[in-house]
Amino acid sequence: MLMWLTREEERILGGEKGFAAQKAMEILVALGDIFGADRLIPVGSVQVSGVSYKTIGDEGLKWLESLRGGKAVVEATLNPAGMDLERWEEMGIPKAFADGQLRIIAAFQSMGIQPLCTCTPYLLGNFPRLGEHLAWSESSAVCFANSVLGARTNREGGPSAVASALIGKTPRFGYHLPENRRPTLRIDVPIILKDSFDFSLLGYVIGLEAKNRVPFIGRMGRYGYIIARDELKALSASLAASGSVALFHMEGITPEASMAKRSLRLRMQEIERLRIERQDLERARENLSTASEDEVDLVAFGCPHASLEELRLIAGLLHGKRLKRRVKLWIFTSLGIRRIAERCGYIHAIEAAGGRIYADTCMVVSPLGEIGFEAIAVNSAKAAVYLSALNKPKVILASTEQCIRMAMNS
Amino acid sequence: MAEGLALVSSQPISFFGMVDPKTGIFIDKSHDLFGQSLSGRVLVFPYGKGSTVGSYVLYGLVKNRKAPAAIICHEAEPIVAVGAIIAGIPMVDRPEPFEFRNMQRIAVNADIEEILVY
Numbered sequence: 001m002l003m004w005l006t007r008e009e010e011r012i013l014g015g016e017k018g019f020a021a022q023k024a025m026e027i028l029v030a031l032g033d034i035f036g037a038d039r040l041i042p043v044g045s046v047q048v049s050g051v052s053y054k055t056i057g058d059e060g061l062k063w064l065e066s067l068r069g070g071k072a073v074v075e076a077t078l079n080p081a082g083m084d085l086e087r088w089e090e091m092g093i094p095k096a097f098a099d100g101q102l103r104i105i106a107a108f109q110s111m112g113i114q115p116l117c118t119c120t121p122y123l124l125g126n127f128p129r130l131g132e133h134l135a136w137s138e139s140s141a142v143c144f145a146n147s148v149l150g151a152r153t154n155r156e157g158g159p160s161a162v163a164s165a166l167i168g169k170t171p172r173f174g175y176h177l178p179e180n181r182r183p184t185l186r187i188d189v190p191i192i193l194k195d196s197f198d199f200s201l202l203g204y205v206i207g208l209e210a211k212n213r214v215p216f217i218g219r220m221g222r223y224g225y226i227i228a229r230d231e232l233k234a235l236s237a238s239l240a241a242s243g244s245v246a247l248f249h250m251e252g253i254t255p256e257a258s259m260a261k262r263s264l265r266l267r268m269q270e271i272e273r274l275r276i277e278r279q280d281l282e283r284a285r286e287n288l289s290t291a292s293e294d295e296v297d298l299v300a301f302g303c304p305h306a307s308l309e310e311l312r313l314i315a316g317l318l319h320g321k322r323l324k325r326r327v328k329l330w331i332f333t334s335l336g337i338r339r340i341a342e343r344c345g346y347i348h349a350i351e352a353a354g355g356r357i358y359a360d361t362c363m364v365v366s367p368l369g370e371i372g373f374e375a376i377a378v379n380s381a382k383a384a385v386y387l388s389a390l391n392k393p394k395v396i397l398a399s400t401e402q403c404i405r406m407a408m409n410s
Numbered sequence: 411m412a413e414g415l416a417l418v419s420s421q422p423i424s425f426f427g428m429v430d431p432k433t434g435i436f437i438d439k440s441h442d443l444f445g446q447s448l449s450g451r452v453l454v455f456p457y458g459k460g461s462t463v464g465s466y467v468l469y470g471l472v473k474n475r476k477a478p479a480a481i482i483c484h485e486a487e488p489i490v491a492v493g494a495i496i497a498g499i500p501m502v503d504r505p506e507p508f509e510f511r512n513m514q515r516i517a518v519n520a521d522i523e524e525i526l527v528y
Binding site: 023026027030031033034055056057058060062063137157158159160 | 469
């Protein structure tokens with residue numbers, strides 16, 4: 001059955017509002033028809049992936065430029081770009097790459113899409129409410145928004161998110177519908193996790209098993225056990241990277257968990273139940289590490305983009321220390337967090353030790369191999385998954401403290 | 411109406427990484443179309459997979475004049491569907507069961523979802 005369109009939507013599809021809006025509507029209608037959506041629904045905000053010149057190349061650039069004339073009708077921001085938009089020379093980004101990247105950003109800006117390039121828009125004021133419909137595409141942000149905030153979004157692709165920005169709507173299917181938000185897998189975690197790194201590994205292990213299912217994670221720790229926002233950020237990212245999890249529920253933590261638990265009770269028999277042990281996390285860490293410690297020439301944090309709190313912790317760990325000459329330490333975050341961290345003195349502390357903080361980009365979408373790095377130490381299972389999909393550079397996955405130890409003179 | 415010789419694969423295609431947008435040649439050694447060019451052909455395959463950047467690769471193929479004449483997918487899937495729209499490549503999905511063979515001459519009319527095999 002085809003999707004029902006309003007008269008105005010029909011007119012846009014007919015080209016009345018110009019080429020860009022027409023193409024955007026064609027995309028939304030095609031997706032709606034494929035997935036059996038009944039109609040389009042308005043979204044509160046849009047987050048667009050496919051921003052780095054490294055990933056979308058000249059092909060993506062040309063398409064975005066062909067949409068000039070289109071205008072975003074809802075709040076829309078971008079995923080990380082291939083470089084710090086201001087300090088790319090310092091990163092060692094080739095001029096030709098920078099030119100392409102800046103043209104991509106200009107094309108987005110001409111459509112009124114804000115050049116806030118981050119995978120963590122929820123740390124910068126774009127904080128969707130429970131039940132709000134969105135069209136977000138960054139997979140970790142989708143997982144965080146659906147699960148931790150209770151907003152509703154599918155995992156949009158780059159082109160479909162741009163289309164939603166220009167139309168302000170998305171086809172109603174998938175995670176927009178309550179029946180698709182019920183858990184389809186039960187996870188028990190009888191171990192105590194100690195930091196974001198553990199949560200990153202946990203997400204990786206669950207994601208491998210869950211694939212695109214909706215995991216329900218039973219109560220972790222004792223009553224009153226607090227799970228920090230940054231731990232949920234790390235968990236969301238790796239769940240979405242090793243699997244394609246777009247939504248999880250966590251007992252006592254996420255807003256739809258009690259409803260999810262009731263629905264789970266009704267379907268107890270049919271639902272697979274998995275138990276994650278400490279050795280599963282350790283095995284994941286080993287599987288994702290292809291480099292040895294002495295090969296490391298870059299330590300990279302900030303996947304997803306570092307929060308102010310994470311920068312505070314790193315600044316503390318680096319206090320009074322000095323990096324090895326042949327090892328670099330790069331931390332990726334958003335422009336907003338970088339500015340506040342500067343005011344807090346964290347940037348000064350990190351730079352005094354020899355580290356650098358880059359905004360707008362990350363280790364996954366910047367051309368690190370081209371810059372010439374051989375082996376990268378990361379504290380994020382998501383970063384490890386994506387980096388090891390390329391041949392170069394090699395990767396080692398370790399906790400923040402261990403990574404910093406690798407970068408320091410003994 | 412688009413017309414061309416069939417290029418048939420039994421494997422799903424991730425356009426991002428598997429096809430060179432500059433030449434239209436399959437560059438993934440593990441794919442059954444490795445080394446072949448899709449330029450000007452009617453590409454028949456099960457479904458698209460991988461990164462949504464694959465949609466842009468289809469657009470790039472058109473800009474570089476290396477695009478397939480048309481696409482026939484056994485299943486509907488967003489990466490190829492969106493790619494075909496932004497690139498303006500005629501596409502039909504979920505055709506009636508039929509054994510497509512390489513080098514058959516095929517005409518595709520995407521507007522009325524019609525496929526003619528000569």
